Amino acid sequence: MDLTRRRQGRWLAGVCAGLAERFALSVNAVRAGTVVLALVAGPPVVIAYLATWAILPDRDGAAFLGRRHEQGHALTARSAGEAAAWAAIVVGVILLLAEFSSWLPRSVLLPGLLACAGAAVVWGGPLGRYRPLRVAVGVSLVLAGGFATLAAVSDLRTIGRSAAGAAVVVAGVALMLGPGLARLARSLADERRQRILSQERADVAAHLHDGVLQTLALIQKRAADDKEVRSLARRQERELRDWLYAPRATVGPDGVADLLRRELADVEDHYGVRLDAVLVGDAPLDEAARALVAAGREAARNAATHAGVDSVDVYLEVEPERVSLYVRDRGRGFDPTVVPPDRRGLADSVVGRVRRHGGTAEIRSAPGEGTEVELSVPRPAGSA
Amino acid sequence: MNRVFVVDDHALVRSGVRSELGAAGDGDDGEPRIEVIGEAADVDAAVAGIADTRPDVVLLDVHLPGGGGVEVIKRVLASHPSTLFLALSVSDAPEDVIAVIRAGARGYLTKSVSGPELAEAIERVAAGDAVFSPRLAGFVLDAFAGGLSLPSDPELDQITARERDVLRLIARGYAYKEVARRLNLSVKTVETHVSSVLRKLQLSSRHELTRWATERRLV
Numbered sequence: 001m002d003l004t005r006r007r008q009g010r011w012l013a014g015v016c017a018g019l020a021e022r023f024a025l026s027v028n029a030v031r032a033g034t035v036v037l038a039l040v041a042g043p044p045v046v047i048a049y050l051a052t053w054a055i056l057p058d059r060d061g062a063a064f065l066g067r068r069h070e071q072g073h074a075l076t077a078r079s080a081g082e083a084a085a086w087a088a089i090v091v092g093v094i095l096l097l098a099e100f101s102s103w104l105p106r107s108v109l110l111p112g113l114l115a116c117a118g119a120a121v122v123w124g125g126p127l128g129r130y131r132p133l134r135v136a137v138g139v140s141l142v143l144a145g146g147f148a149t150l151a152a153v154s155d156l157r158t159i160g161r162s163a164a165g166a167a168v169v170v171a172g173v174a175l176m177l178g179p180g181l182a183r184l185a186r187s188l189a190d191e192r193r194q195r196i197l198s199q200e201r202a203d204v205a206a207h208l209h210d211g212v213l214q215t216l217a218l219i220q221k222r223a224a225d226d227k228e229v230r231s232l233a234r235r236q237e238r239e240l241r242d243w244l245y246a247p248r249a250t251v252g253p254d255g256v257a258d259l260l261r262r263e264l265a266d267v268e269d270h271y272g273v274r275l276d277a278v279l280v281g282d283a284p285l286d287e288a289a290r291a292l293v294a295a296g297r298e299a300a301r302n303a304a305t306h307a308g309v310d311s312v313d314v315y316l317e318v319e320p321e322r323v324s325l326y327v328r329d330r331g332r333g334f335d336p337t338v339v340p341p342d343r344r345g346l347a348d349s350v351v352g353r354v355r356r357h358g359g360t361a362e363i364r365s366a367p368g369e370g371t372e373v374e375l376s377v378p379r380p381a382g383s384a
Numbered sequence: 385m386n387r388v389f390v391v392d393d394h395a396l397v398r399s400g401v402r403s404e405l406g407a408a409g410d411g412d413d414g415e416p417r418i419e420v421i422g423e424a425a426d427v428d429a430a431v432a433g434i435a436d437t438r439p440d441v442v443l444l445d446v447h448l449p450g451g452g453g454v455e456v457i458k459r460v461l462a463s464h465p466s467t468l469f470l471a472l473s474v475s476d477a478p479e480d481v482i483a484v485i486r487a488g489a490r491g492y493l494t495k496s497v498s499g500p501e502l503a504e505a506i507e508r509v510a511a512g513d514a515v516f517s518p519r520l521a522g523f524v525l526d527a528f529a530g531g532l533s534l535p536s537d538p539e540l541d542q543i544t545a546r547e548r549d550v551l552r553l554i555a556r557g558y559a560y561k562e563v564a565r566r567l568n569l570s571v572k573t574v575e576t577h578v579s580s581v582l583r584k585l586q587l588s589s590r591h592e593l594t595r596w597a598t599e600r601r602l603v
Contacts, residue, residue, distance in 0.1 A: 245476040276496070278522035278555045281529060311496075313518060313557025317525065326556045372556070 012089075013053035046097065050090065087120070111152065115145025211239055230310075231272040238265060256289045256323060257282040260316055263297040271304035274311040281318030288357040288377040292325055295361070298349045299327040299373040307331025307371060322378050330370040336363050350375070385415045386510045389422045389439035391430040391456060392472075393448055397495070398423045401443060401472075404499035405506070418503055426450045431459045434467060440510045444489065446473035446480045457487040470509045472497075478523050485585050491515025508560075513575045514582035521554040524581060540588040543581055550577045 011017075016034055020027040038045040091113060118141025121134055215236040222228045257279045264275045283289060296314070303312045309331040317324050350373060351361040359377035388405065392398050402420045411417040422437045424430035427450030434442055434456075442460070444453045453471060460467050469489040473480065481492050490509045493502065494517055505515040516524070528543045543551070553563040560578075564571045 241476055274496070276518065276557070278518045280522050280526045280555070315518070315522070315552075315556040317552065317555075328557045330557075 013049075015049055015052045046093065111145045111148030113145075114148065115142045118142035118145060207243060211236060211243075227272045231269060234272075234274055235265075235269055238268070254285055255282040256285055256293060256318065257316065259285060259290070260293050260296060260314075260325070263293055264300060264314060267297060267300045267304060271301065273304040273309070275300055275304075275314050276311055277314040277316070279316045281316075283318045283323055283379060286380060288359060288379075289323055291353050291357045292323055292359065292375055292377045295350045295353045295375055296325040296327060296373075298353075299346070299375070302346055302350070302373075303327060303329040303331065303371060307333075309370075318379075320379070322376050324374070324376040326372060326374050328370065328372040333365045333367050333369045333371050335367055336365050346373075385411065385413070386418050386440045386506055387421045387437070388418055388506060389424070389430075389434055389437055389442045390420055391424045391442060391448065391453070392445040393425045394445075395425070397445070398425075401502070405503055407499055408503035418506055427452070427455050427459075430456045434460050435463060438464070440468065441506050442467060442469045443472050443506070444469050444484070446471055446475050446484055453484050453489070454487045457484065457489060461488050468509050468512075470505060470515060472502075476519070478527075481520060481523060482527070482585070485520075485582070488586065490582065491517075492520045493517045494519055508575075512579075514579045516551070516554050516578055516581075518555045518557050521551045524585060525551050525555060540584050543584060547577050547581050550574055551581060554578075 011031065016030045017027050019025070020030040034045065034049065038049075094109065094113070118138045121138035121141060215232055219229050219232050222232070260279065261277065264277055267273070268275050296316075300312060300314060303309070307329040309329050311329075313326075313328045315324075315326040315328075346363065351363070354361040354375050354377060357377055359375065361376075362374045363371065364374070365371035390398050390401050392401070402423075405418045405420055406416070408417045421439055422433045424433045425448075427448055430442075430444075430448070442456075444456060446453045448456065453469075453473075457469050460469075469484075471481070471484040471489040471492040472495060473484075473492070474495045475481065476494075485492060491505060491514050493505055493515065497505070497517065508515050524543070525548065528548075549567060550563055553566055554560075558566065560571055560574045563569075564574045567574075
């Protein structure tokens with residue numbers, strides 16, 4: 001088992017509880033030991049505790065330092081308050097220790113805390129829209145703290161001299177290595193771009209190979225079979241279109257639009273007729289919507305088998321109060337008053353199905369003028 | 385007779401269009417209804433060719449090397465503002481379609497359109513009307529769906545109930561003539577409604593329109 005901090009049953013940061021669990025010791029014994037050690041040895045133990053807290057991941061795999069990133073922008077008021085509370089405790093403990101031991105003179109401690117506060121301002125939480133302001137404030141605090149600390153340990157002139165020396169060294173190194181580093185960074189970025197590009201190209205190639213090339217091969221093999229070729233080509237077209245212009249499903253795979261698309265694709269594949277569908281809007285599937293799609297599928301199948309046409313128009317529109325579906329062909333048509341016995345399917349599986357769910361169904365047709373089936377079901381109240 | 389210029393980067397498509405339009409036959413005056421007077425395969429050739437031949441209608445592919453159909457429309461309209469464009473594309477991507485319409489195309493057809501329908505559409509555009517395929521009608525209905533809470537220009541940002549009726553029938557696969565019969569309107573009135581929708585589509589500053597188109601592209 002890995003060493004982790006415990007979030008449950010913790011007193012402070014869960015470090016002791018984590019240690020106890022890892023080494024199968026009593027939690028209270030570890031806590032007592034830690035406190036005694038801290039009193040005897042002083043600051044190093046406190047620092048070790050804080051460092052452990054910062055570095056060790058807790059059970060959820062998030063170290064304190066990494067937690068903010070995990071949470072993204074969701075720095076809630078609660079976690080901000082928590083952070084402030086912890087900061088107050090830490091500062092208090094450090095001040096207390098400084099008061100009673102001589103491990104840090106206050107002249108160094110206060111600037112140090114100042115610098116820490118600056119770092120917290122810069123790194124704590126997502127930057128958001130206060131970014132420039134926060135960075136400026138944070139960096140000034142850190143610089144001020146740093147200078148004050150240096151000033152406390154030696155006199156300013158020495159600092160100035162050594163700072164100048166350091167600056168010269170840094171400048172020299174930058175001059176020597178700078179161009180090389182810049183070039184390296186650029187070429188790394190280039191390489192990354194190239195890799196992404198070639199990955200995309202490989203994806204496209206794979207797709208073309210799996211789909212389009214296979215289909216073309218099949219078409220050549222079955223060139224004599226008109227209907228089969230048309231249906232192969234249509235299926236491939238549909239797949240390629242989905243891949244290229246994948247319509248963003250507003251409701252997702254469980255929406256009316258998506259179900260209808262699948263059903264129509266199925267009819268196309270079985271009957272070799274092109275179904276030109278225009279879909280406007282989307283809605284979650286309920287019983288009525290399911291019945292509507294099933295009836296629409298039946299209507300499309302009817303058109304494909306009886307109308308004697310190559311293509312059928314399908315239109316779905318989702319409105320706040322209803323979902324409507326139209327299936328129209330320009331084929332043979334028939335006289336709706338004298339429905340032949342073999343066309344009973346239209347009455348039962350299309351009209352009946354929709355009406356049972358409180359919807360309306362109308363069939364307009366005349367010999368030689370094609371057929372249009374108009375279906376509509378109400379949407380549950382409040383779905384607007 | 386209508387003189388047509390075909391812009392498409394696929395030679396196969398150009399020759400297909402040429403033969404389908406040639407089969408459209410002769411008009412009442414005994415001349416062929418439609419004559420293809422020029423072709424181009426990319427943006428520069430198209431701009432130059434259109435300026436040379438001054439066609440009645442330009443049949444324009446949406447995707448072209450050198451900037452696409454939108455670029456052709458912009459450059460040609462800058463020098464010859466009265467040129468009429470009809471977009472003909474395999475693209476289903478709403479933002480492609482909306483982009484050519486907003487650039488100034490008078491209509492949009494998918495390449496699955498039949499020869500006679502294409503010929504009729506060309507004549508319609510040449511007469512100054514707009515041409516909506518079922519798909520374009522669907523896009524418009526989708527984009528203008530629902531009321532806009534704060535239309536910045538109510539005249540341009542919304543379509544009327546009547547226009548919605550007309551678009552719905554077109555989306556259902558009705559030809560203008562059939563729409564007219566179904567709604568008890570004259571064909572001329574249907575054309576007026578469609579042209580009015582086209583104008584709104586082109587001029588509306590409704591930002592939802594652009595956002596809608598790009599959203600639909602997000603996978």
